Amino acid sequence: MSDPVVDNAVTSGNSSVAIPTDISGQILDLDEDDDLEVFSKGTTLTEGSSFNASMQTSPASMINQYKFEEEEGDADTKDIFVTVDNPESLVTAIETYVTYRVMTKTTRSEFDASEFEVRRRYQDFLWLKGRLEEAHPTLIVHPLPEKFVMKGMVERFNEDFIETRRKALHRFLNRIAEHPIFSSTEDFKIFLTAESGELTSHKKQGPSFLSRMGETVKAVAASVRGVRNRPEEFTDMQEYVEAFTQKIGSLDKVSQRIVREKKEHLEELKECVPIYTLWSQSEEELAEPLKSMAGCLDSCCKETEEQVKELNDHLIPALHEYVLCTETLKAVLRRRDNIQADFEAKTEALAMKKADKDAESKVLSLAWDSLVGRSPEEVKQQKQQKLKGEIKEMRDELDKMEDRLEWANNALKSDWTRWQKVMRTDLRSAFVDTAERNVNCYEKCLAVWESFLHSQRTEAEGNGEVDCS
Amino acid sequence: MADSGSEDIAVIGNTDLTPSESENNLKNTMVEKGTSLLKRMEISVAEAEKRTGKNAVNMQETYTVYLIETRPVDAASEGTNPVPDSLWRRYSEFELLRNYLLVAYPFVVVPPLPEKRAEFVWHKLTADNMDPDFVERRRVGLENFLLRVASHPVLSNDKIFYSFLTEENGWKETVFETGFQAKADSRLKALNATFRVKNPDKRFAEMKHYGDELQAVISQLLRVRARAADRLYGVYKVHGNYGRVFSEWSAIEKEMGDGLQSAGHHMDAYAASVDDILEEEEHYADQLKEYLFYADAVRAVCRKHELTQFELEMAAQDLTSKKQQREELATGTVRTFSLKGMTSKLFGQETPEQREAKLKMLETQIEEGEELVKERNAECDEYVKSAWVDIERFKEQKDHDLKEALISYAIMQISMCKKGIQVWNNAKECFSKM
Numbered sequence: 097m098s099d100p101v102v103d104n105a106v107t108s109g110n111s112s113v114a115i116p117t118d119i120s121g122q123i124l125d126l127d128e129d130d131d132l133e134v135f136s137k138g139t140t141l142t143e144g145s146s147f148n149a150s151m152q153t154s155p156a157s158m159i160n161q162y163k164f165e166e167e168e169g170d171a172d173t174k175d176i177f178v179t180v181d182n183p184e185s186l187v188t189a190i191e192t193y194v195t196y197r198v199m200t201k202t203t204r205s206e207f208d209a210s211e212f213e214v215r216r217r218y219q220d221f222l223w224l225k226g227r228l229e230e231a232h233p234t235l236i237v238h239p240l241p242e243k244f245v246m247k248g249m250v251e252r253f254n255e256d257f258i259e260t261r262r263k264a265l266h267r268f269l270n271r272i273a274e275h276p277i278f279s280s281t282e283d284f285k286i287f288l289t290a291e292s293g294e295l296t297s298h299k300k301q302g303p304s305f306l307s308r309m310g311e312t313v314k315a316v317a318a319s320v321r322g323v324r325n326r327p328e329e330f331t332d333m334q335e336y337v338e339a340f341t342q343k344i345g346s347l348d349k350v351s352q353r354i355v356r357e358k359k360e361h362l363e364e365l366k367e368c369v370p371i372y373t374l375w376s377q378s379e380e381e382l383a384e385p386l387k388s389m390a391g392c393l394d395s396c397c398k399e400t401e402e403q404v405k406e407l408n409d410h411l412i413p414a415l416h417e418y419v420l421c422t423e424t425l426k427a428v429l430r431r432r433d434n435i436q437a438d439f440e441a442k443t444e445a446l447a448m449k450k451a452d453k454d455a456e457s458k459v460l461s462l463a464w465d466s467l468v469g470r471s472p473e474e475v476k477q478q479k480q481q482k483l484k485g486e487i488k489e490m491r492d493e494l495d496k497m498e499d500r501l502e503w504a505n506n507a508l509k510s511d512w513t514r515w516q517k518v519m520r521t522d523l524r525s526a527f528v529d530t531a532e533r534n535v536n537c538y539e540k541c542l543a544v545w546e547s548f549l550h551s552q553r554t555e556a557e558g559n560g561e562v563d564c565s
Numbered sequence: 566m567a568d569s570g571s572e573d574i575a576v577i578g579n580t581d582l583t584p585s586e587s588e589n590n591l592k593n594t595m596v597e598k599g600t601s602l603l604k605r606m607e608i609s610v611a612e613a614e615k616r617t618g619k620n621a622v623n624m625q626e627t628y629t630v631y632l633i634e635t636r637p638v639d640a641a642s643e644g645t646n647p648v649p650d651s652l653w654r655r656y657s658e659f660e661l662l663r664n665y666l667l668v669a670y671p672f673v674v675v676p677p678l679p680e681k682r683a684e685f686v687w688h689k690l691t692a693d694n695m696d697p698d699f700v701e702r703r704r705v706g707l708e709n710f711l712l713r714v715a716s717h718p719v720l721s722n723d724k725i726f727y728s729f730l731t732e733e734n735g736w737k738e739t740v741f742e743t744g745f746q747a748k749a750d751s752r753l754k755a756l757n758a759t760f761r762v763k764n765p766d767k768r769f770a771e772m773k774h775y776g777d778e779l780q781a782v783i784s785q786l787l788r789v790r791a792r793a794a795d796r797l798y799g800v801y802k803v804h805g806n807y808g809r810v811f812s813e814w815s816a817i818e819k820e821m822g823d824g825l826q827s828a829g830h831h832m833d834a835y836a837a838s839v840d841d842i843l844e845e846e847e848h849y850a851d852q853l854k855e856y857l858f859y860a861d862a863v864r865a866v867c868r869k870h871e872l873t874q875f876e877l878e879m880a881a882q883d884l885t886s887k888k889q890q891r892e893e894l895a896t897g898t899v900r901t902f903s904l905k906g907m908t909s910k911l912f913g914q915e916t917p918e919q920r921e922a923k924l925k926m927l928e929t930q931i932e933e934g935e936e937l938v939k940e941r942n943a944e945c946d947e948y949v950k951s952a953w954v955d956i957e958r959f960k961e962q963k964d965h966d967l968k969e970a971l972i973s974y975a976i977m978q979i980s981m982c983k984k985g986i987q988v989w990n991n992a993k994e995c996f997s998k999m
Contacts, residue, residue, distance in 0.1 A: 336817055343814040350806045357803055361796035367789045375782040378775055381964040385971050392975070520821055524999040527828070531993035535986050542982035545975045552972050 176202040178273050178288065180266035183258045184215075193217050196262055198269065200288045206280075212289045218243075220287065221265055223299055227283040228272070233431040234508040236515045237278070238271035239420035240264070260413060267417070271518070323433045324440055327505070333512060334429055341422040348415045355412065358404050362397060369394050388548055395544045403537040407530065414526035418519065425515075428508065435504050439497045446490045453483040600721040607636040608715055608730060610708035611651070613700050629700055630655045631707055635730050652733035656681070659707060661740055662729050666720060668745040671869040672952035673720060674959040676713035677858030679706025685787040685850065687795040702851060709855070719955070755868050758875035765874050766949055772956060773867035780860040783853050790850060794843055805836030824999035831992040838984055845977045852970040856963060863959065866952050873948050877941040884934035891927045894920060 182197035200212040221240055228237050241264035272278045286298050369390050376386035612632040620626045636649040659678055666675050683699050693699065711730070714720045725743065728736055811829030815822040 339817045340814075343810055343817070346806070346810045347814075350803060350810060353806075354800065354803050357796060357799040361793060361800055364789055364793035364796055368786065368793065371782060371786050371789065375779075375786070378778040378782070379964075382967055385968055389971055389974075396978075520999065524821075524824075524996060527996040527999070528993055531989045531996055534989040535993065538982045538985040538989065542979060542986070545978045545982065549972060549975045549979065552968065552975070 174274075175204050176200065176273050176279065178266075178269045180262055180269055183262050186217075193219075194258055196265060198288060207285065207289065209289075214289065214291065214295075216287070218261070218265075220295065221268065224272075224283060224287045225268075228278055228281065229427075231281065231283075232277065232507065233435070234428055234504040235275075235277060235511045236421075236424055236428055238268050239417055239424055240268055242420070264413065264417065275514075323437045326433065326436065329509070330429065330432065330505075333508075337422060337425045337429060341419075341426075344415065344418045344422060348412075348419050351407070351412055351415055355404055355407050358400065358407075362400050362404065365393060365400070366397050369397070385552055388551065392544050392548045396541045399537050399540045399544075403533060406533050411526050411530045414522060418523065421515075421519070432504055432508055435497075435501050439494070439501045442490065442494050442497055446487065446494055449483065449487050449490060453480065453487060600716050600718060602715050602721040602727075603638075603712075605638055606715075606730075607634075607638055607649075608708075608711050609634050610704050610711065613704045614653070615695070616655075627695070628655055629695070629703075631704055633711070633730060650731065652731075654729070656703070656707075658729075658737070659710065661737065662726065663710075664749075665725055665740050665743065665745050666714070666723065667865065668749045669723070669725075669743070670719060672866060672948050673717065673955050674859065674862045674866055675720070676710055676717070677855060677862055678710055679703050679851075680854060680858070685791045685854075687791040687798070702847070706851065706855075718958075750869070750872060755872055758872040759868060762871045762875040763878055765871050768953065769867045769870045769949075773864055776860045776864040776867065779863075780857060783857040783860070787850060787853055787857065790846070790853075794846055798839055798843060801836050801839035801842075803836075804832050808833035808836065821999045824995050824997070828992050828995035828999070831988050831995060835985075835988045835992075838988070842977070842981050842984075845980075849970060849974045849977065852966070852973075856967060859959070859963065863956070866956065870945075870948060870952060873941070873945045877938070877945045880934065880937045880941045884931065884938050887927055887931050887934055891924065891931060894924055894927065 177200070179199045180196050181199075183194050184196075186193055186195050195215040195217045198212075198214050198216050200207075202210060202212075225237055225240055228235075241261045272284055278284060286295065290298060372386050372390035372393065376383040376390070379386060610631050611634045614630050614632070615627060616630050617625060617627050630653040632651055632653055634649040634651045656678075663675060663678055666673070679702070682694060683696075714726060720726060725736075725740055728739060732739075808829040808831075811825045811832065815825035815829065818825065
């Protein structure tokens with residue numbers, strides 16, 4: 097381990113992650129503010145990919161970075177605000193698609209200005225997500241809304257669909273902006289600020305399609321290989337994710353079913369209204385109370401309709417996003433496993449090579465060598481040198497992989513905690529809001545019926561009837 | 566009943582009227598406006614029991630009997646509380662009683678019986694006559710029937726009714742002895758009258774039309790209400806699934822666990838609360854059903870009027886034609902075409918003796934006819950008078966009862982909303998601790 101230079105070499109594995117090979121000095125120097133400075137300064141580099149920017153600091157200080165940020169209240173220090181709105185259909189000769197306006201307001205120094213406005217389409221968001229995942233295979237990226245809606249023939253240009261998607265895209269960008277690492281990436285910045293042409297050319301950089309294919313194949317191979325000594329905490333995470341997937345899936349289904357049943361109930365209730373009105377037309381004394389009754393039912397229907405709409409607009413999407421999250425979580429755990437599997441494989445290979453070397457030193461393959469005209473000693477020396485060289489190479493690589501693995505593990509652990517916190521907040525507020533809205537709906541219906549009761553009873557007393565209350 | 570009602574708050578105060586309370590109110594109203602019977606006697610249908618026995622065709626059958634209890638009013642208020650007189654009757658006996666009353670008092674809007682078979686059911690209720698809930702609701706309906714009859718100014722004095730309440734054995738024979746079945750108007754006769762009557766009293770025609778409308782609108786309402794009840798049941802029960810999932814989820818979470826667990830309990834409570842809600846709604850449906858069947862009774866009274874009017878018209882018509890015949894015979898002019906007239910023209914006139922004999926017969930017939938017309942006229946007038954009195958009574962009762970039903974529906978909705986508010990507020994608190 098003698099190179100202090102940041103090594104950009106593409107190693108075997110998923111992506112080209114650069115890890116400083118000499119971390120010893122930096123671990124001792126733990127001045128948090130300095131690290132912060134370095135961290136943010138790193139992102140002012142206008143060239144280079146997001147890989148370099150985030151890898152300026154060591155894994156250890158990175159973790160400190162996380163902890164530091166976790167203690168802050170996000171709202172107080174929010175220095176970037178992103179909104180997604182104003183969807184518009186764009187028609188070109190080749191295709192029709194929807195673009196969204198992405199507005200950014202920020203006080204961050206790495207941005208050239210304080211306000212930006214660009215238009216982006218869904219594909220662009222997909223690109224950003226892909227980049228972030230590649231750069232940080234074990235960090236958790238908030239899910240994007242789905243590409244297509246499977247159930248029913250929902251048009252891509254249907255108003256409700258676009259609005260639902262817009263809200264999800266807005267949430268996606270905001271989560272990225274709130275994430276300590278993602279929000280400082282070059283790709284994110286370019287996404288927010290670049291004009292369309294700029295963005296297109298930037299997109300063309302980075303790993304090519306073919307190399308990405310190659311990586312996918314390797315990843316599949318790695319997952320088939322399997323990991324041997326997975327640390328317990330990651331097994332725990334795996335189990336949690338499996339259980340959570342089930343639960344959130346159920347919640348999603350239950351919520352959708354509730355919406356369906358409520359809608360059907362509403363249909364029936366609505367039918368009652370004209371019946372009471374019709375009835376009131378045959379009556380004299382009863383005409384007024386019956387009309388009143390029809391009015392009350394109508395009001396209650398309206399309130400319930402409102403309630404159902406809000407369920408659809410808030411609770412359902414919130415739950416659905418976390419259903420999508422589970423895929424991300426599984427992928428992240430898989431990628432971490434792959435990194436470990438790669439490392440284990442390499443470790444094995446190194447051990448075998450070493451064994452080879454030792455075995456080699458004992459073997460005298462006289463026959464072939466004498467044929468070729470070399471002296472046994474010479475040959476042995478050559479072979480030993482060669483093996484030594486190979487072993488050194490492998491060991492260097494192995495060290496890098498070990499660092500990479502350690503970084504990946506730590507990154508995942510921190511981001512896991514972060515994700516759990518965010519999940520808790522999100523779902524808590526989704527349910528609290530739903531409960532509140534249900535209370536609201538009931539309160540409004542209560543008022544409707546109480547006023548009906550009041551009017552009927554005072555009328556009764558006005559008529560001199562005895563009211564047996 | 567000390568509600569002076571001048572403050573708004575006091576009026577809304579009691580929103581917790583239970584079904585049994587509102588039923589009591591109905592009973593109290595009937596007693597207060599009291600007939601002499603109800604002033605003397607307390608009537609109730611206290612229990613229901615299953616019996617098995619052999620029926621008319623000697624086959625084994627299972628049926629339900631209802632215990633009718635009667636108690637003198639004075640004794641109860643004196644606090645001595647003697648054992649009530651009681652006897653068992655089955656539904657078919659109630660039906661017999663009612664059929665008797667229909668024939669004996671055609672000008673009365675006779676209170677209806679609770680339905681024979683469960684209709685307008687929603688999925689949780691069964692259409693099974695042996696179902697305990699159905700039996701219970703029928704018991705209540707039968708009691709209501711008896712009280713209505715007992716509070717009717719005319720019906721309450723009927724002896725057959727009295728013996729229905731008091732004489733267990735031999736009652737059926739007594740009823741049959743009245744020969745009421747023979748007096749019943751045939752369906753065909755009534756239908757015929759309806760089509761051919763020329764001048765029914767407008768009020769009755771309107772009332773009949775009203776009966777049709779009432780029946781149509783209440784049937785529709787009951788149908789839709791049953792479907793709505795089904796859906797509401799679904800909504801509440803699915804929330805029970807929330808309870809289950811929250812509970813399971815809380816097992817894998819650390820900090821969120823407690824909040825989720827307790828929220829889950831509230832969801833279970835919410836899901837369970839629908840049973841009571843729908844039971845109360847069923848009571849509202851029963852009140853509507855009573856008036857659905859009352860509509861039929863009203864129409865029956867109107868049909869009877871049509872029949873009496875028709876019979877009057879027929880008698881009058883008959884009289885007129887007889888008078889005409891007499892005139893023709895007397896003056897020898899043939900005004901209307903008649904076969905006799907034609908044949909006599911063809912085959913010669915009658916002898917003076919024959920004519921004399923005929924005239925005499927006609928005179929007798931005309932005399933009888935005039936008597937008949939007078940009778941029928943009187944009948945018709947009498948009927949119109951007494952029927953209209955009862956219809957007015959019915960209208961007042963209907964307006965009062967249905968208004969009370971709407972009010973108790975509102976009270977029920979209020980209670981449902983209050984429960985909902987409580988559950989979701991509790992759930993909200995639990996969620997915020999997640």
